[in-house]
Amino acid sequence: MLLQRIGNRGIRLGTLFDRAAARYPTNVLLLDHDLDIAPERGRSLTMTDVADLVGDFGSRLWRAGLRPGEHMVIYKSNAFDITLLAIAAARIGAVPILLSPHLDGETVTVLLRRVDRPYLLTDAAKLAGFLPDTVFALSRRVLLASGTDERTTSLAELAEAPRVPALELPPDHPTLVTHTSGTTGIPKLAVHTAFSLEARYRPQALATALMRRREPVAIHVSFVHSRLFTALAISLLRGFPVALLADADPQRASRLFARVRPAVLEAHPNTYLSWEQLASDPLEPLSNVKFFSSTFDALHPRTVRTLIGASRRWFPRFGQIYGQSEVGPSVARSYGRRRPPEADGRCVGIPFPGMTGVRVVSRDGKRPTSSSPGYIEVSSDGRIRTYLGEQGRFERQAGERWWRMGDLGYRTRFGCLHLMDREVDEIPGFGSTLSVEDRLFSRLAELSEVVVIPMGDGPPRPVVCVKDDRPLDRAAWRAAVADLPEMAAPVQWRQADLPQTATTKIKRLELARLVGAGEGAGDERAGEPA
Known part of the structure; x- marks a missing residue:
């Protein structure tokens, strides 16, 4: 097996920033936003700063009762501290479960039921506006990353907790749980180990291996995606300055x-x-x-x-x-x-x-x-x-x-x-929808998105978005589709209204359902001639 050649430790998430700080203490992490758990830290942090922050919050989680092998679900407002809190949990041997801030409260509740009474780390905004009260019965304890709620324990209350040394679990033990995109329904909870993450690290490291100098790396990847953890390890352990974008x-x-x-x-x-x-x-x-x-x-x-x-x-x-x-x-x-x-x-x-x-x-x-x-x-x-x-x-x-x-x-x-x-998007007799979409993009510079979806009572229908939400040029559209498989008249939507996953994939099945039901920002244009 390839794992035998990778090494016997895998990616050690909990000590990632400790090791980065030991090698490149003054290397910089830049953010385009403030951290909810530590806004006073600013948007430019050295590796030493980040390592200290992770150690601090890992100790607060320990003081809250989180222990090695236990699960902690993280569902909070979008910020890089989602990732930092996950690493802090891994640092004390716990297993973080990351849920996208874009998930609705009902979906979060379904996923909580799949875990045996985990700790839930959220914030006051999510608790007040998204999560139902049932999360308290489904959780061993509810912690708040920011804000206050009398039913919870705030991490701010646990400041000055005695520092807890890093703890490493065996490399084949679960170390991180992320969820799948959910393009076809409720997401699944994917269990990663240090070994499996290390196996992903190796091919992705080729990007920075081509760099002769330590130049800046900029990343806009969902803070709950496993890719971000390998990207950080690749960049920071080699001394590359990293800029992380939430927006x-x-x-x-x-x-x-x-x-x-x-x-x-x-x-x-x-x-x-x-x-x-x-x-x-x-x-x-x-x-x-x-x-x-x-x-x-x-x-x-x-x-x-x-x-x-x-x-x-x-x-x-x-x-x-x-x-x-x-x-x-x-x-x-x-x-x-x-x-x-x-x-x-x-x-x-x-x-x-x-x-x-x-x-x-x-x-x-x-x-x-x-x-x-x-x-x-x-x-x-x-x-x-x-x-x-x-x-x-x-x-x-x-x-x-x-x-x-x-x-x-x-x-x-x-x-x-x-x-x-x-498989679920195949339209019999139509050919590749992705290929058709590629050709439409190449022919119509005005398009910012196009998705070809099946319709039960006729040919597939393209859902299109135009840059700056301008009206679609119908003459240009007719010329662009002249040699393509038969499609119904396009329906134009505002891009912000398209159903998307945490990684901005379009939920095609959900979009098809909405268009079929006559819903959506652009449904009034659906009847216009192609």
């Missing part, structure tokens, strides 16, 4: 990037889509980026081409990694100015040699092709160990070696994996 607003990002001048940039695909406008920003916020990275979904070729064109580095690259919460990064490829993404269509890359494997299983007994894609399956030591509270569901999807991704695709004779559609 993807292009104007705010532009000002921060113009000041920091990141050389490595990582974000969700839809965030990159919204950042296309930075390519023409007079501040040239992307001019120093040498390596763009995205580890969540395939990006639209227009986005890749636009962002690479904004860099002034000699050989900028765009690294695209295809993976999943359950298995981590699985296949990868990169693009440059000389090899545009249009060259290989929906190719998402090849496996990492010696680290991951991929196969496509036929659905009709024949070799999978673009016209008859098969089931994509991945093998990786980065695979989670189970779904917390749903072991049976995990076993139904997990073979001894292979993990079914829930996606359809095929491999070329050169080994390139082509991603066609999610």
Whole structure:
């Protein structure tokens, strides 16, 4: 097994900042927001500052009664202290369970039921506006990161707690629980170990391995996603200054990037889509980026081409990694100015040699092709160990070696994996919806989003968003779809109204339900001729 070659300790989350501070004590972590648990610390912290903060709050959690092996659910307002509190819990041997701030209270309640009376760490805003009172019965104790509530214990009340030394659990013991995207329903709770996280670390470390100098890294990744923890380990243990963004607003990002001048940039695909406008920003916020990275979904070729064109580095690259919460990064490829993404269509890359494997299983007994894609399956030591509270569901999807991704695709004779559609999103007889969406993006610069969804009583319907919410140019649309598979007239929505996951993926099934029910910001335009 690959794990035997990785080492016997795995990623030690609890001491991440201690080790970063020991190596590079003055290295800087920059934020675009204040920490709810320590606003007085400001937005620029050294590794020594962060290590002290994690040690302090780990001791407060211990004083609150949290002990090694126990679960603590973290569901609070969006800020980087979500990640810091998770590391603080891991530092004392507890197992943090991270829930996105974007989840609704009902979903949080369902997930709490899957855990055996955990500690719940939230804040007054979430408790008052989102969470039902039933969370008190489902939790052993409710802690507040900020604000006050007489039914809870505030972490502020536990200040000056005696410092507790870091405690390491065995590397095959659960160390972190994150949730899946929830694009098709209630999210699942994915259990990671130090071993599985280390297996994910190795392929992703290639980005900074290409950097000869310690230049700034900027990251806009959900604070509850496992990717953020490996990204931090990769960057901070090598001494790279890191800027973390809670807000993807292009104007705010532009000002921060113009000041920091990141050389490595990582974000969700839809965030990159919204950042296309930075390519023409007079501040040239992307001019120093040498390596763009995205580890969540395939990006639209227009986005890749636009962002690479904004860099002034000699050989900028765009690294695209295809993976999943359950298995981590699985296949990868990169693009440059000389090899545009249009060259290989929906190719998402090849496996990492010696680290991951991929196969496509036929659905009709024949070799999978673009016209008859098969089931994509991945093998990786980065695979989670189970779904917390749903072991049976995990076993139904997990073979001894292979993990079914829930996606359809095929491999070329050169080994390139082509991603066609999610299994649940396939529209029989239509072809790849993702490919059609790519072509629409490339042909219509005004689009900021397009999602082709099935309709039960007719051809698929495109849901479109236009930059600055301007009306769609119907003549340009008709020209763009002339040679594409038959589609119904487009319906225009405001992008802010699209149902999204914590990583900004569009919830296609939910969107199809809303459009079918005549709901949504743009439903009044649905009847306009295509």
